[in-house]
Amino acid sequence: MNELSTPPAASEAKITAGKLGTFNGVFTPSILTILGIILFLRLGYVVGNAGLGKALLIIALANLISVLTSISLSAVATNLKVKGGGDYYLISRTLGPEFGGSIGLVLFLAQSVSIAFYCMGFAEVIGTFFPWMHHLTIQLIASGAVVFLFFFAWQGADWAARFQFGVMALLAAALLSFFAGTIRSWDAAILAANWASPENGVPFWALFAIFFPAVTGFTQGVSMSGDLADPGKSIPLGTFWAVGLSIAVYFSVAILFAGVLSNATLSSDSGAMKNVSAVGFLIDAGVIAATLSSAMASLMGAPRILQSLAADKIFSLLTPFAKVNGPAANPRRALLFSSGIAFVTIALGKLNLVASVVSMFFLISYGLLNYATYFEAKTESPFFRPRFKWFSPSLSLLGFFLCLAAMLAIDLKSGAAAIALLFAVYQYLKRTAGPTRWADSSRSHHLQQVRRHLLAAGKEPEHARDWRPHLLVFTQTPEHRIPLLTFSSWIEGGSGFTEAVQIIEGEGAEARAMHKAAHLALTQAIASGHYDMFPLTVSSSNFTQAMGVLLQSSGIGPLRPNTVVLNWMGASVKALSGLGAYTYAKNLKLIFRQHKNLVILSMDDESWIRLLDEPMAGRRIDIWWQGNGTSRLMLLLAYLMTRHKPWDQATLRVLTQSDTLHIEREKEKLNKIMEDVRIDAVAEIIENFEADTIVQQSADAAFVFLPLKIDQYRLLDLTGKSFERSLPRLPVCALVMAAEDIDLDATPEEGLPAQIGRATDELELALKKSAAAEKIAAEKMMLVEKLSSQLSILEEKSVPEKVPPKEGEKLQREIANAESDAEKAHRRAIKAKFKADEAARNIDNLEPELQSKIEPPE
Incomplete structure (x- = not known):
């Protein structure tokens, strides 16, 4: 009885106090909505115009969407405790409040309009019995039907279920009458003649559009989720029973139609079912029952979606509708609002204008339900553990695309209108929605994406x-x-x-308390400034040891810190250690030895306030250039600053020294460097890097980058002297010391991969040359053996002193030449083999370095 304007948990507790079971809570509303007016008045028309073959294909395609969506529905429903709100609840708890709120609102409107749509259909059926009725009378009958159904809905889900039992009895009687009439009139010859579509039949997709609304009722039971005793069990079981039975009914009715009446009769007579039934008036009763049952299902579902939306406080204007009444948590305020929308729609009387858009809303909800299930599964969250085992993410994705295809096939304009409305509500909620009151799957999705991309980056x-x-x-x-x-x-x-770190020195309970307070303060500072960074607070008995461990262990895979940022010790001697300047410098050396770039912010309260107050237009950032790795790092960091609004109008100025004889040459050289690295900066040549010169040149800059050197435990400027001569007289500065040489003009063909690629090419060429040289050497040796064999045969056949001298000398010369060629070929083969081995060793030497780049050592 109380207003549900307080914790959502209380709302959910009330909503889950359901008593309905699988049969009366899910199966009955679903099957009564599916077996509706299309079955009685339009299925014969579809069969007659398509022919039985194509008609069965239309029924199969339409029901494929309902089966796939039922699979997704069962997976989500058995993965969490389903509360009130049906499709809205499942989508919002998976895709978040923006998607859930937008689909919830349009589904509520769609179902509220559907109440009027079905009641007007009921009134028009009544009107066929009384042709003299005026159009206004039809509207009055439809309004009366809403009032009649409203009485049952006002009493609660139990009373509505009792009404539905009576409707189901009429539907069953009508179907039995049809089956009895058609079976005794069955003719196989008529069936064979009706298999093919007639020559002038309606196009396939137009017939699909006419039939498809017949299968858009299988989620009606989900809308009653808050009234179910066990939603996780009842929703999948009741939905599959309803879908399975409806498939059997539609296929059997289509086949029986084709076996008793010709295609021409079926396509022209909307009363064909009544004509072939054993008891004709039962078909009229079935049509009336079908329209009223569909209206009743919408009248029960729409208020529950609205109540769930209001309880979640997504739309502040809807908060009053969060109230429920009675132990069964009947949303009477939402019921009144839904009925009011139905009365207004009936009064307008333009149902055909909204009927197709209403169907699109249902299709969008089915598509989003499929996508939400796929989305949840692909997060691979340990908490996605549906009890429904016949689930596959691929089937859910297929269901999503089939819903989109059905929207295009049915009515492109209506589909576009429905999507546009949904997108508009989504954008509105994205800007206005408050903090999320539940955990959806978006964070799991992001974490899975991070995992996938980190692993992929780590392999490159x-x-x-x-x-x-x-x-x-x-x-x-x-x-x-x-x-x-x-x-x-x-x-x-x-x-x-960016990871913002604070190290707390100490042990025991006091340190733990300090750690908690420090982490809270750091988190609040990051949140208040809307900084894109992560807080990290570490407790340790020794600051330096903790810092060393952090430098080595922070990050994961390829995402490891490469730059350390801290305050200049002049701002506070506790900037990095608590132990003064010596330990400060010692810790900086430790950071540098860990191959981390150093960036130290030098400022005081006065210089910082002056920087913030300075107009954004006309700002200048000075970079003091020495042409080394530190200079390139400073230039890149200064450029990155200009990506932010406070600095996007700033000018970069690069200053370097040169004697008066070479100023123009140095300036041209520096400008060429800026052009090569594609950073717009003004080159300025000065005579020296003395402290007074630095102050004179950069005192009017908004920000200054200066190189830093560490000698022993002293921090030195460009000239090798203390910063105390310049920093107090300069604006806010960053002191930089690079531990790596950043190539600002690196090409894709440079680096280790390119080196290994070139080494591999060299190895391949060397192996080819080695194989060719070895082949030539072998051929030369075979020639030597052949000539030697010929000389031996010649010597054996003749007395040695009678061997023709010219022939023997010729063979000996050829053997000598062949042996010389074979020796040269052998040497070339050895040389080629050596080069191939050397190329292989080059690759072996490069691969460990490549592996270390891919997988940084712990």
Whole structure:
């Protein structure tokens, strides 16, 4: 009885207090909606125009969608505890509130309009008995039908189920009457004649569009999920029984139609079923029962979707409809609203304008239900454990595409209108929806994508063109945390990853309490600034040891920090260690030895405020250039800063020194470098790198990048002297020291993969040359053996002193030449083999390095 405007858990508790079973809660509403007006008034028309062969194909294709969707429905329904809301609940808990809210709203409207649609169909059937009735009278009858059905729905699901039992009895009697009449009139010759489609029949897809609404009722039982005692068991079982029985009915009725009446009769007489039935008036009763049962199913389903939407607080205007009444949690407010929409629709009387769009909404919901199941399965979450075992993600994906195909086949314009409305609601919810009140599958999807892409990236060799700033930011001083996080987000440039770290020194309960408070503060700082980074708080008895472990272990696979960002010790002597300047410098050397780039932010409160207050237009970033790896890193970080709005109008200026005789040449050289690396920057040549020169040139800059050197445990500027001479007089600065040489103009053909490719080509060529040389050497040796054999035979056949001297001398010369050629060929073969072995060794030497790039050592 209470308003469900408080916790969703309370709402769900009420909604799940259902008493209906599989038969009366799922099977009955589903089968009554499926066996509707299409069965009684349009199936004969489809068979007559298509011929029995194509008619059976139409029935099979339409039911294939219902079977595939039923499989998806069963998988999702047996994977979680289904609460009220039916399709809306299943889709929203899988694809999130935006998809769920949009499909829930349009399904509610579709089912509310369907109430009017079916009641108008009922009134028109009544009108055939009284041809003199006025159109207004038809609308009054339809309104009366809504009132009649409303009475049962107001009492609750139990009363509605009792009404449906009576409707089912009429439907069963009508079908029995039809079967009895057609079996005794069966003629195999008529069946054979009706197999092929007539010459002037209606096109296949037009007939498919006429028939398809017949199978769009199998999810009616899902809409009653909140009234079911065991939704996980009842939904799949009841749905499959309803779909299976309806398939049998439609196939058998189509075959019986084709065996008793000609195609011409079937296509022209909408009352053919009544004419061949044993008791004709039972067919009229069946038509009336079919329209009323479909209207009743929609009248029960629509309010429950609305109530579930309201309880989830997706649309604030719908909150009053979260209220339920009685122990069965009957949503009477939502029922009143649904009935009101039905009355308005009847009053307008333009049902044909919305009928096709309504069908599209149902098709979209089936498609999204299939996609939601596929989406959930492909996350490969350990929590996707459906009890329904005959499930396959491929079948769900096939069901999704078949639903889209059916929409195109039925009515392209109506489908586009339905999708446009759905997309508009989705975009609205994406901008206005508050915090999600449940866990959907989107995060599991992202995690699975991360896993898949990380594994794929880990199998590819690292290349200079792949370099991105992966930052490890030490935020030891809370008072300077925000500037450091802001600066880190600038130089990350939306291309890398940032991990904000705080190390808590201590042990025991006190350290654990400090750890919890520090992590909360760090998380809040990141959230308040909307920084794209991850918080990490570490407790340790020794700061330096903890930092060393972090440097080696942070990251996963190819995503490991390559750059450490921290505050300048002038901002606070506790910027990195708590032990003063010596330990600060010592820790910087430790970072550098771990092959991490160093970026140190130098600022004070005054310079930072001045930077933030400076107009975005006209800002300038100065980079002090020495032509080494540090210079290239500073240039790249400055460029990445310009990707952010505060800096997208900034000018980059690169300053380097040269004597007065070579200023133009150095400037031209520097401009050529900027052109080659494709970064717009202004080149400036100065006489020296002295502190006064740096201050004079960069005092009016918005931001300055300066190279850093570490000598022993001293931090030095470009001239090898202390920064204390320049930093206090400069704006906000970044001191940079590169541990790697970043190639800003790397080509795809460079790097280890290219080296191995070239080495492989060289090996292949060397092997070919070696094989060819060995073949030639073997041929030369065979020639020597052949000539030697000829000389031996000649000597054996003749007395030695009577051997013709010219012939013997000729053979001996040929043997000598052949032996010389064979020796040369053998030497060439050995040389070629050596080159092939050397090429193979080159590859062997490169592959460990390549493997180390693919799989970084722990």
